[in-house]
Amino acid sequence: MASSTKEVTKELLPLVRVYKDGSVERLLGSPHVPPSPDQDPETGVSSKDVTISQNPPVSARLYLPKLTNHDQKLPILVYFHGGGFCLESAFSFFSQRYLNRLVSESQAVAVSVEYRLAPEHLLPAAYEDCWTALQWVASHHKTGDDDSINKEPWLLNYGDFQRVFISGDSGGGNIAHNIAMRAGIESLNGGVKIFGAVLLQPYFWGSEPIGSESIEDHEKNLSNLIWGFVYPSAPGGIDNAMVNPVGPGKPSLAKLGCSKLLVCVAGKEDDLSERGVWYYNAVKESGFGGEVDLFESERGGHAFHIFRPETENAKCLFKRFASFLN
Template identity: 65%
Template sequence: MASTTKEIASEILNLNKHYKDARSSPHVPPSLQDPETGVSSKDITISHNPLISARLYLPQNQTQTQKLPILVYFHGGRFYRESAFSFLHHRYLNRLVSEAQVLAISVEYRLAPESPLPAAYEDSWAALQWVASHSLNQEGTSPKEPWLVDFGDFDRLYIGGDSAGGNIVHNIAMKAGVESLNGGVKILGGFLSHPYFWGSKPIGSEPKGEDFAKSLPCLVWNFVYPSADGGIDNPIINPMVSGAPSLAGLGCSRLLVCVAGKDELRDREENENVKKMIKRLADFLV
């Protein structure tokens, strides 16, 4: 009889086991027309080394004369789980694309622990640059993705993500304030849905003392980015830490932050210092 014991690839002690054959939620194929929304989707490869792929979404009844806003989306999952091809994110993107009438690119970036951070940030930036490259009309360049060329409006480029993906959005927007995108494309706006931020000093109802160091966000960060300079106070995960880059360098002109009422990270967004930060950001963007 074959063994039913699953092989553990890595684990966060007493909290999470990562199995070699595990998936966070079932992967589903793309479809030419989703029966609920009419949205069409397809999978493409952005890079072979490293392997970066994505799922593209197009709302129904589009013509080449009707250019659509472009949304580059980064899924959540604490940097080590979930997928752009999972049932949950596929269903969410279908709904989002249908209601917002956008052309979306949901990025499949590399996950920890096989590819620890900063791999996800590097892949996400490469994917965004790949999208922006479609604004260039140059002969002899690599083949272009027809949906982006035919339907994408590069004057209306947005980025968005949930949880870990929201963290990626923040860091991508900061990077875009320093480095240019292909073709001089600008990020018009972005949204962070219950983004994953943390830090070494507890806020509000967050655990205190020894319990704080054992909290899931701390353990996860050390799991997905063990070599992070400054640990949990690296500006990537704690943008409020002393010495973090100024938000004045943000590389987009509009930003929306959404907080989930029962998210364990919610006190980060409700803290007075964060409110002041958001106000300064709003003043800057107006």
């Protein structure tokens, strides 16, 4: 019996396929898993899901480490998952396993944001959703008696609003950069400031190759193709400041709205490493008034800490991340 095959209208291989009937098939990623309200057996970290906004739909998975002192205030980490703006989820197995380990190591309250994905919701939707989530977190600071009823108790009881951090890996690292830039211009609820930002193997690109990037294959590189797929209407295309933040006419990186910045890159096995170093140097040279550090893992490849968190390389990255938060 002949099988019916649906017509493909657009695809970004090996990531996503779009069909004529409007359905989207994601070819990579990990399955959704439930939170662990009664503590993860391996790390002791508890997690639960919350709705931040109904329209647009923004939600998050919250994480709380095992507490020895219930009066202690913990750093708050707002996290943006990776996946090229079109894959993965705050509710996926990879995200859950990674955040459990990171929260256990760093003793922070984490808010992992579930933002809308392309191609159903093209950029800048993800940026807007992540800003909405950060504003929701900030709204827990300086709450009065009347408005604390609908607030999240983990943030109210354990969050230290003098130590609010943002972070993300790959596309999430790109989001973290753009959220920090926006926070340099717009204020957050309750007068909250972003204390630090951690960009893990951040996704940046541009029309001109840098370093060892291949001139011949530059336009066909997946990093180039992703941007056109997730943000086809971006002014300036692949040289839009949101993906190519360095160069003439771009907003000054001195405007980053955080007090300190950590950029983590994954060595020669990651095509994005040189862009990460290039970004770090550009921030250093911009007149940015805060601290800026670079942490380079010698090997492991892109997002190795997500896919292989048990490796020594990943454990070193977790320790560096945790020391930055504390």
